[in-house]
Amino acid sequence: MGLHTGRRSALLLALATATCLVATGCGGGSDKSGDDSVAVALITKNSTNPFFVTMQDGARKAAETEGVKLTLAAGKEDGDEAGQVQAIEDAIARGDDGILITPNGPGVNPAIKKARDAGLYVIALDTPPEPANTVDITFATDNFKAGELIGKWTAKQLGGKPATVALLDLFNDKIVSVDYNRDQGFLSGMGIDTKDRKVNGDEAKSGSYSAGTYSIVCNEPTDGAEDGGRTAMERCLAKNPAINVVYTINEPAAVGAQKALQAAGVKDALVVSIDGGCNGVQQVKSGLISATSQQYPVKMAELGVQAITKIAKGGEKPQTTSGLDFFDTGVTLVTDKPATGVDSITSADGASKCWGKA
Amino acid sequence: MTTTPTAATAVEQFALRRRTPLERLQHVLHAYPAISPLLVLILAFAVFSAVNPRFAAPNSLSLVLQQVAVVGALAVGQTLVILTAGIDLSVGAVTILAMMLAAKLAEGHGLPGVLAVAAGIGVGLLAGLVNGTLVTRIGLPPFIVTLGTLSIFGAIALLYTKGQSVPATDLPALLNWTGETFPIGRFRISIGVVLVAVLYLVVGYALATTAWGRHVYAIGDDKEAARLAGIRVDRVLLSVYLTAGAIYGLAAWILVGRAGAASPNAITDANLESITAVVIGGTSLFGGRGVLVGTLLGALIVGFFRSGLSLAGVDDQYRVLAVGLLVLLAVAVDQWIRKVKS
DSSP: OOSOOOHHHHHHHHHHHHHHHHHTOOOSOOOOOOSSSOEEEEEESOSSSHHHHHHHHHHHHHHHHHTOEEEEEEOSSTTOHHHHHHHHHHHHHHTOSEEEEOOOSGGGHHHHHHHHHTTOEEEEESSOOSSGGGSSEEEEOOHHHHHHHHHHHHHHHHTTOOEEEEEEESOSSSOOHHHHHHHHHHHHHHTOOOSSTTOTTOSOSEEEETTEEEEEEEEEEOTTSHHHHHHHHHHHHHHOTTOOEEEESSHHHHHHHHHHHHHTTOOSOEEEEEEOBHHHHHHHHHTSSSEEEEEOHHHHHHHHHHHHHHHHTTOOOOOOOTTSSSEEOOEEEEESSOBTTBOOBOHHHHHHHOBSOO | OOOOTTHHHHHHHHHTSOOOHHHHHHHHHHHOTTHHHHHHHHHHHHHHHHHOGGGGSHHHHHHHHHHHHHHHHHHHHHHHHHHTTOOOSOHHHHHHHHHHHHHHHHHHSOOOHHHHHHHHHHHHHHHHHHHHHHHHTSOOOHHHHHHHHHHHHHHHHHHHHTTOOEEGGGSOHHHHGGGOEEEETTEEEEHHHHHHHHHHHHHHHHHHHSHHHHHHHHHHHOHHHHHHTTOOHHHHHHHHHHHHHHHHHHHHHHHHHHHSEEOTTSOTTHHHHHHHHHHHTTOOTTSSOOOHHHHHHHHHHHHHHHHHHHHTTOOTHHHHHHHHHHHHHHHHHHHHHHTTTO
């Protein structure tokens, strides 16, 4: 196209550019990476969640340090498998040495296999694929453990009081591992029998937790966002206004849930969450969130870039953490109300290790 | 609400011969498009109240109003566009862009609340100008235009915010003000709900009583005939897209107040939800037929189903299923009524 394109083609060009930015991130052209320089693709679930934005920043910094050519891509939204498959195919076509991916679901597995067959080293970040050996290795938070930590803390805080629990999950129309691992981890931490560890909502609606009796009011989807969290909490309160424990899939959902609790005049509910983003730690400090499990996305991205660089230069492959089928990048409980027997750090400490922006 | 201007000719035709009850029903529905959604709403209310008395409690109804406020506002803009036989797929993207820009300006540049809100509405107007210009000047179909701008505005919002949300604590009080609630009797109404109510009254009045409103209907009914009748079609169309855009900017303000933060992940399904409300509300996708109050009923119907089925302990997917059936039913009724005119 020349400089004198008509309005229509200009529009189409803008459309194409916009679409391609949204869908795949459109890395640089198809210049094959030479044998001397290492090329890595990072494919996140979406490009809006601060968690993945942080991961991208971490990868960029690590790539600069290592002198690696990094291409960023993402799905359009959580669960967008097609967009990720495209990004994997692009990485193979570019001749990248390795792929870092937070898989959106089992639909990307065949594409990952194709990449590995083509000689790329594939590392999953944050979310282990099902089955775990689809990729070479996963660097992730132990989401079940993250849930377990806030569950144990909640059981201790209640000190034997009956627990009336609202579970604010991610989805109710898609099954994703982060969703059931956190939810079921939380219930396990409370000392509640979860039945199937991969199914949300199949546990007994009432019974006893480690220190008293419990009843579960609801499992509601939030989409991991503030407005979803608020609507979900409102629906739970409509079912039972006496809720005193609120589990949330992530901190934006917790913020929305707090809005609903405040509007309903509920002041003393324990709201627990997972993420440890700077906004979330700020909420812990202000008392809106009672406790949160902090994870470390920057570390995941850094380790990922380093591992692929090392392998591309003929070095060793990373090993999984003993007893797990992935490399655990760690999780820490952040709260200003410590409970005996549950290790935690204060919100001030959490703020020094948090990700995203406050 | 008043009848649509197209009803008069139908009345004359019908006066010429005896009518069967079915034809009479057809005629009534044609003259008053809001009747079918009203019946559905009353029926839904009765059934859900019977299943769980909690549903009809003032507290729960107040929450339904707050929950449908944002989509209800967006659906006003969507109704205007659909009345002109267009469709707006960029609703959600424009709203997110307006909200994020207003929030970022207030946060980073310390813009006072009033200016931030104005900036959000300004973004909406600008987006409406882009959509409207592409439709009128270049003559592209609205579906294609807004499909394109959906991607463009969405991408700009993400590039501009780097995907980060702005927490409530960093926002001026005025941006959160729409989420404040006050009691009316045993109901709790939010400022956002009041704004949406005012919006319906103002736009409903304009559509039903002003020359502009009649022009909107005329263009949707038959663009060429409207042109020949001396209506400045392009100018009216542009005004429709500008108005819709400003309304999306207003909806963005209501959304911030409700969510407690400005997040680019919000309202993922706004496009489809706004179109759904309009269609269930009896407005024809072929343009030129429908009333705004129908859209309000449509948004409330979806809200009732959401809350009612949840309180009945039914899986949320049944709500999705029911809403899908309602959409098909509404379009089928619309087609049936259109036979009155032929």
